[in-house]
Amino acid sequence: MKPDYLSLYQALGYYFKREELLTTALTHRSAGSPNNERMEFLGDALLNYVVAEALFERFPIASEGELTRSRATLVKGDTLAEIAQRLNLGQYLLLGGGELKSGGWRRASILADALEAIVGAIYLDANMLTCKQVILQLLRERLESMSPQKVVKDPKTRLQEYLQAKQQALPQYRVLAVIGAPHAQHFEVECTISELPMPTHGKGESRRRAEQEAAAQALFLLHANQSETRTDI
Numbered sequence: 001m002k003p004d005y006l007s008l009y010q011a012l013g014y015y016f017k018r019e020e021l022l023t024t025a026l027t028h029r030s031a032g033s034p035n036n037e038r039m040e041f042l043g044d045a046l047l048n049y050v051v052a053e054a055l056f057e058r059f060p061i062a063s064e065g066e067l068t069r070s071r072a073t074l075v076k077g078d079t080l081a082e083i084a085q086r087l088n089l090g091q092y093l094l095l096g097g098g099e100l101k102s103g104g105w106r107r108a109s110i111l112a113d114a115l116e117a118i119v120g121a122i123y124l125d126a127n128m129l130t131c132k133q134v135i136l137q138l139l140r141e142r143l144e145s146m147s148p149q150k151v152v153k154d155p156k157t158r159l160q161e162y163l164q165a166k167q168q169a170l171p172q173y174r175v176l177a178v179i180g181a182p183h184a185q186h187f188e189v190e191c192t193i194s195e196l197p198m199p200t201h202g203k204g205e206s207r208r209r210a211e212q213e214a215a216a217q218a219l220f221l222l223h224a225n226q227s228e229t230r231t232d233i
Contacts, residue, residue, distance in 0.1 A: 003092065011087045014122055014134050021125050025117035026089070028110060030096030030181075040113045042120035047075045050135045059148050066148035073151055074142055077112040077206070083138055084111035089118075098181060109205045155216035159193070162222065168194055171218065173211050176201070189214050196221055 005022060009015045016022045021039075029035040051074050055067050062070070073079065084090070090105035093114060104110050123131040136143070153161070159171055177188040187207045190199040191214035200221065202213025 005092070008087060008089075008092055012118070012122075012134060013137055014126070014130065016121070016125050018125050021121040022118065023094070025121040026092050026114055027094040028096065028099060028104065028114070030099045030104070031094045032096070036114060036117035039117035039120035039124075042123065043116035043118065044075075046119050046123055046131055047080075047116060047135060050132050051075055051139065054136060054139075054143060055146075055148070058143065058146075062148040066151065069151040069153060070146055070148045072154070074139055074146070077109060077209075079142070080112035080115045081108035084115040087115075089114050107205070155212050155219055159191075159215040159219050162219070163193060163195075166195075171215065173214065174199075175207060175210075191215055191218050193218055195225075 003023070005016070005019065008022075024034050025036045025039050025043075027035045029037055048071065051071050052067070055062070055070050055074075059067065059070075085106075089111055093105050093110065095104045095110075099105075099107075099110070119131060119135060122134055156171075163170055172192045174190050174192070175187060176190055179186045179188070185205070187204055187210040189202050189204075189207065189210035191202070191211065192199045196218060200214045200217035202210040202215070202217065204210035204213055
C-alpha cells in the first residue's frame with residue numbers, strides 16, 4: 001500500500017517529485033536494503049554546511065569557537081530528533097520487527113538519522129538552493145533565538161579545558177560495553193582523570209553521548225571536591 005505523505009510534505013514545505021527517495025530516507029537499516037544510511041551521510045554534510053554558512057552570515061563578529069559551538073548545538077542529534085518529532089516522522093518510519101517491538105519510531109537517534117536522510121533526499125530530488133531553504137525553515141526559530149556568546153560548551157570540551165588549565169593529562173575514555181543489535185546499540189563508557197580516584201561512567205545510544213555523560217559526571221565531582229576544599233579552609 002502506497003504511504004500517504006501529504007501531511008509530511010506540508011510540514012516540510014516540500015513535495016517530492018521522486019517519492020521513492022523519501023521512502024528510502026525513511027527506511028531504517030533494520031528493515032533491509034535499500035535504507036537511509038547513505039542519504040543520512042549526505043544529509044549530515046548538507047546540514048553542517050548550510051548551518052555554518054547561516055551562522056557565519058548572521059553573526060559577523062562571533063569567534064570561530066562560538067560559531068563552532070553554535071553549529072554543534074543546531075545540528076546535534078537531540079535538536080534534530082526534536083524537529084523530527086515535530087514533523088511526526090515516527091509514524092512514517094519503516095522499521096524491522098525488532099525495532100518495532102522496542103519502540104524504535106520514538107528513539108531519538110533513529111529520528112535524527114531519518115531527518116538527516118530526508119535532507120539528503122531533498123537535495124537529490126531538487127537542488128542545493130531548495131535543500132537550503134528547507135533546512136533554514138526547519139531551523140528558523142532556533143536560528144532566530146541563537147546567541148553564540150551564550151552557547152554552553154559541551155562537557156567533554158569543558159573537562160578538557162579544565163585539565164589543560166591545570167596542566168594535567170587529558171581524560172582517557174574507554175568503552176566498557178556495547179549492548180544490543182547493530183541497529184540499536186547502547187554504549188557504556190568510563191572516563192579516567194588523575195584528579196579523581198575512580199573513573200566516572202556514562203551510558204548512551206552512541207559512544208559520543210556516553211562519553212559526554214561520563215565527562216559531565218567527572219566535572220560534577222571535580223566541582224564538588226573544590227567546594228569541599230573551600231569549606232574545609
